[in-house]
Amino acid sequence: MPQRYIAHLDMDAFYASVELLRYPQLRGQPVVVGGRRRAAQNDAADSVIPKLREYSGRGVITTATYEARALGVHSGMGLMKAAKLAPDALLLPADFDQYRRCSRLFKDAVRAIALQIEDRGIDEIYVDLTEPVMAAAAEGAPDPWARARSIAVDLQRAVREATGLSCSIGITPNKLLSKIASELEKPGGITVLREADIAPRIWPLIVNKINGIGPKAGAQLATLGIRTIGELAQADPALLITHFGKSYGAWLFDAAHGRDERPVVTYSEPKSISRETTFEHDLHPVRDREQLSRIFTDLCVRVAGDLQRKGYAGKTIGLKLRYDNFKTVTRDCTLDAPTQDAAAIRRAAGECLKRVPLDRRIRLLGVRVGALRKPGVQTRDDTPASAAHTPGLFD
DNA sequence: TCTGGGGTCCTAGGACCC
DNA sequence: TCTGGGGTCCTAGGACCC
DSSP: OOOOOEEEEEETTHHHHHHHHHOGGGTTSOEEEESSOOSSOOSTTTSOOOBGGGOOSSOBEEEEOHHHHTTTOOTTOBHHHHHHHOTTSEEEOOOHHHHHHHHHHHHHHHHTTOSOEEEOSSSEEEEEOHHHHHHHHHTTOSOHHHHHHHHHHHHHHHHHHHHSOOEEEEEESSHHHHHHHHHHTTTTOEEEOOGGGIIIIITTSBGGGSTTOOHHHHHHHHHTTOOBHHHHHHSOHHHHHHHHOHHHHHHHHHHHTTOOOOOOOOOOOOSEEEEEEEEEEEEOTTTTHHHHHHHHHHHHHHHHHHHHHHTOEEEEEEEEEEETTSOEEEEEEEEEEEEOOHHHHHHHHHHHHTTSOOOSOEEEEEEEEEEEEOTTSOOGGGOOGGGGGOOOTTO
C-alpha cells in the first residue's frame, strides 16, 4: 500500500464548547451537558443555570468541559452519580439542533481545504490529505510530514474562524493511528506520527485506546495479562485467535502494530433509522398500557417522519424493549415491500410486540426501520405488482 | 433513584434454493 | 436410503462507537 497521509479531526468537548459560545460567562467553570430536554426555555441568558446537585431523574452526561472532567465526571456517566462527584458543576440540557448547525459549519470549513472527508458523526471526521501533500511534494516541498502538519494548522484555523471552536488533529499513515493520535494532545493539539513513532508513542497506551477494543475485549485481554498496546503487539497471534476468533484475533494483532488499510469513505447510505425512548419511570405493561400504547404510536410516527424527510423506505421493522433490569430484547419482521408509513410501521411493530414476554416493568421502547431503500429509485424487485395496472397513456 | 439515543458491524442458526 | 456443498435471506443478540 502506498504511503498515505490521513488526518483525524476531533472537536474538543464539542457540545459543551458550543454551549460556552452561548454562555461565555461560564468559561472556566465545570459544565456538563445532558439530561432531559429543557421545558420550553424562556429567556435563557437571564435564567439561572441549575447545578448538578439539583437534578433528579434519569439521564447521562453527554459531554463535560475539561474543568468538569478534572472532577472525575465523563460522558456516559449517570447524572445522579456525577452529581455526587461534582455537585456544583453546572448542568445544561442538550440542544442537538444547534450542535448540528455547528457541525455543518466546521465540516464545510474543512471541505473548503480538503475534499476527501469521511463523516464519523457530529463532532469528528477523517480527512485524506495524501493528494494535497503529494501535490506540495511535486512542487519541491522537502518534507511531506511537515507539509501535512501545516495543512492541519490551516484546518484548525478554518474551523475556529467558522465556528469559534477548537479541535484536535492527528496525522498518521492510517485511520486507526490518527484516531489515537488526535487524542494525545487534546485540547487544541496537532499530533503527527510516523511508522517509527508507533513503539514509543502508541505502545505505552492501554489497549482500550484502540477504536474497536471496548470494555469487554479490554477485560478479556486483561485476563491474559495484556493491558497495553505494546503487550498486545508482543502477544502470540495464535493465542489471540484462540481467545477471540480468527477474524477479531488477527485484527487485534494488526491493530497493535498500527496496521490499517481502510480507505477514507466519503459517501455512504444509511442502513437503518430508529427512534427510542427511556421512560421517566419504568412502566407496567398492563397498568400503564394506555400510556405505553401512546408512546409506541408516537415513536412510529416519528420514525416515519424521519424516513419521509430523508427520502427512505424500509422493509424490516424492528422493536426494541428494555426491562427494568436493563435486559434488552429485540424482535423484527420483514414486510413484502418497503414502507415509510406510520400506520404500517405501527402494525408491523405491534406484531413484533406480541412475540416478547411482558412479565416485568419496561424501561425503554424503540422502533427501528431497516433494509432501507430510496423509494424514488426503483429496482425491478421493488416494482409493486399493481404497477403493471397503473392507468397510463393508453388507458 | 446506576446505566441516553442514534447508529454500524459481526456472529450464528435455520429456512430455502440450486 | 443417505448425503453433498454453496449462497442468500431472515432473525436475535451483542459489542462497539459517537
